[in-house]
Amino acid sequence: EKHSDEFRGDLLGNHRAFFDAMTHNMSRFQEQSLQVAMNELSNHDHSRFLTRTNHKVGRTHTHGPESASEGINIGIMKEAVVIQMTWPGAPTIYYGDEAGLCGWTDPDNRRAYPWGREDKELLNLHKCLISMRKSCSALKTGSIKFLHGEYMVISYGRFDEQDKIVVICNNGNEERVVRIPVWEIGIRNMDICQQTLETTKDDFFTNEVNYSVIKGQIEVKLLPHSAKIIKRKKMENQ
Structure with a gap:
């Protein structure tokens, strides 16, 4: 869940729930609006997407900031970036997602950019997918x-x-x-x-x-x- 406040096991791996949710929500947009809709994995209100891959329920005051980086799955993050960059709309990167930044919900999701400590492989994947999208x-x-x-x-x-x-x-x-x-x-x-x-x-x-x-x-x-x-x-x- 976007704030890491709830875990929905019934939705994990549920392809039908994903397709139905996307069909329902996309149908509410006119085509011009859909093409410029911001496709985000994280933002300033929610826990970081990479943190959510650990499937933990909690916030900074319950688990501590260090736990936001524990048990994460970078493979899931890469899948999500592929979807973000190939889905209709405007891929919108919340600073730090491309560098592997973690964080619980606000204000822990506003950590400083990890200069010099970026996940270079994840950063290069973003660059590759952006280039691919621009050329297709x-x-x-x-x-x-x-x-x-x-x-x-x-x-x-x-x-x-x-x-x-x-x-x-x-x-x-x-x-x-x-x-x-x-x-x-x-x-x-x-x-x-x-x-x-x-x-x-x-x-x-x-x-x-x-x-x-x-x-x-x-x-x-x-x-x-x-x-x-x-x-x-x-x-x-x-």
Whole structure:
């Protein structure tokens, strides 16, 4: 919960609750407003998102400021950043999130920026995703479609006439293999899909991995607490 005041186990890994909540709230926006809506993971009112990955209920006066950094899961944070940077709207970074800053709810969430102590890998991931978003029209203004959901796994597509993008997140502790119906966003059997980014708990990668489209689907293996961005590879005649 955004203030770390409550833990909702019924929502943890619940793909249907996520899709339904996003559909409901996004439907209340007109298109122009949705495109500029601030997509935040943290802000000055709530506990830091990275702190919330420890699933602890509490505040500074109950646990102490040091506990805000205990038991955190950087893999979950990376998944969230991938979603933030590939979702319709305007990704908005609350200072320090990109550097791995922790903190309970206000005022602990207003800590000084950790100059010289930044999480460089998380910082570089933000830079990579920002660059990717700026260069891809589908991520900026394209349509969105939910493609697949199961316990701890979600996948959705962003697409327009130029680009077809698939995002997949595994928020669980186990490796998963999923089949994604990419035909639903206009990717055909003769197309090649190419992985452009993968995050894991320990690192992130931009090496290219190709996936064949078979019967309108691609089969993808996901490591625990990981995310992948896969795009349709443009051929010379496209």
